[in-house]
Amino acid sequence: MKTVGIVGAGVIGACLAFSLAQRGMRVHCVERAEPGGLTTDASFARLSAVQQPTYARFELSHTGMIEHFRFAEQFYSTPWWHPTGSLAWADDEDGAGPSFADVVRRLDSWGYRTSWSDAARVNRDREPGIAFEDPRTPVVLFPDEAWVDGPRLVSEMLGAAGATGRLKLWNGTVDGIEVHGGEVRALRLEDGERIEVDAVVNAAGPGMPAVAAMLGTAPVGGVATRSSLVIDLITDGDPVRHVLRGAQAHARSAGPGRVRVRSDQIDARLPAGIGSDPDDGIVKDLLERAYRTLPVLESATVDRVRIGTAVFPADGFPSLGPLSAVSGYYEAFANSGITLAPFIGRTLTTHIATGEVHPMWAHCSPDRLRTAR
Template identity: 85%
Template sequence: MKTVGIVGAGVIGACVAFSLAQRGMRVHCVERAQPGGLTTDVSFARLSAFQQPTYARFELSHTGMIEHLRFAQQFDSAPWWHPTGSLAWGDDEDDGLPFADVVHRLSSWGYRTVWRDASRGTHAWEPAIAFPHERTPAVLFPDEGWVDGPELVSEILAAADDTGRLTLWNGTVDGIEVHAGEVRALRLEAGDRIEVDAVVNAAGPQAPTVAAMLGTAPIEGVATRSSLVIDLLTGDDPVRHVLRGAQVHARSAGPGRVRVRSDQIDARLPAGIRSEPGDELVKDLLERVYRTIPTLESATVDQVRIGTAVFPGDGFPSVGALSAVSGYYEAFANSGITLAPFIGRTLTTHIATGEIHPLWARCSPDRLRTAS
């Protein structure tokens, strides 16, 4: 039985752990915080391929969305999965294109869309929205939705634990032992040494730091994105879909809760910020929310947080084996929640059989090492 160590128990690490355990492998998953409690918990967690500028990246995200349905069907219930559909509208540009052109491009790629404008039926979909104009173009993406990341992590780690093949470690990895070019063990700060046949680096924002422990060429060409996210207590459920407005994005975050963010606000966050945002940015985001969804003005602010993601700058994930070290694999990505179940299943197949899924052909970790 192969033994695999996973660094990180966010949504990607948890999905990899679940798939490996289901495949019959022994899994040691090391997480320095509550599983699913860091980047996964702060993510807006929308299942979408809307934002992808090329067909190759769209195909990957769309495949990840479809995989969520297959993944949920493995369980008697999937309380983390909310296929609500999304409602989007805009009076601005996305990727330099008018909103309508972005949607038409998606439609030409086979993405399901339903057009309306604010005066013809859209209020029946989302009566709480104050659209900029009665002729504001809006589109429903019926295949989109959102995921409760911490709930997903909790449920599938419990399922993996039920196999008897998962051990969860609360700690920090401070070394990866490599002998004769092969991974042999993980070392923890507390002094523990875990013998493994392979390691999966699913450490999210810490992935470059973990990769540096190999002593090989460092990861280069990574990007960082921070997002200000506010959770509101509403007492009811005023938001039916995931909303992607010109000024604000919003979705349910469970009964009586709404999560909000804004591209415009995130663009003003200092690079790499990890601390609390300034009051001015919080006030600006809330004002945008109240203008867009006036009923939320009576809501109570519950949490104000900043989530920071680190991912390859070309927009594609780093998924697969590093050729310089036998037994070392990476799994970190932008849109991690959308891709996590697909990464979990296909990376497990790669570890077990060596087979590389065609969609990972351009996602090799080797491309991030200029000296490789």
């Protein structure tokens, strides 16, 4: 029976721990904070392939979405899974880049399900609370999109893995990865604990480059950073039925009596690496955009304001699979971790167990990040 150490208990690490334990492996998962409490918790957590600019990246994200449907079928109850569909619309085009309609046509040609309507019909049949500027505004429905309660998914996966008796969850910080003869042998923690393993998966999210540096191999390059401001509101009732991708703000339910909001325009103003305390003016701007989109939110109470910072490969593909320089060392490092987590968990588990390389890993080798400095 193989023993695998996972560094990080965010959504990717938790889905991987579940898949490994189900496959019969012993798993040690090390997390320095509350599992699912950092990047996973601050994510807008929409399942979507809309933003992908190339077919290869679109195909990977779309596969991740489909995997969520299959993944959910394994469980009697799926309290993290909300297949609501998304509604999207845009401002008048400014001439920069492809138009919104062109983006939707491209998605449609790639097999992504879309359905056009107008604002008046959307208000009548789907979302009466949206304040459109014009009742003729074109709106597209993406019926296969969804949102995920990231921390709940993490909790459920770690609970299911723990129920097998093959998972041990460690609260601590990894201080080193022991490598002898080119092979991974153990994880060392700051408190002096030593965990013997046959393999290590670096699923540390923003901490991935620092963990990778413990190997003493070529440093990680080709990494990008993106910050996003999210605000959770306590509402009277549940005013949002779909994930809304509005021209000024995005909104979705965050559970009964709660709504989460963000904005592309606001995020574009956030400096990379910003801390956890956003400027009051930026918070006010996001709230005003949300109120213009959904006036009912003006009576809501602000509950939580957070900036989540994601770190990921700049080329948009995950760093997924083995590093050739060190036997037994793997990476699971990705943008859109919520979308890809079940897919990564299943395919990486299969690779660790059998050596099989999934065909969609073609652009995902960790080796490329060692030559991208």
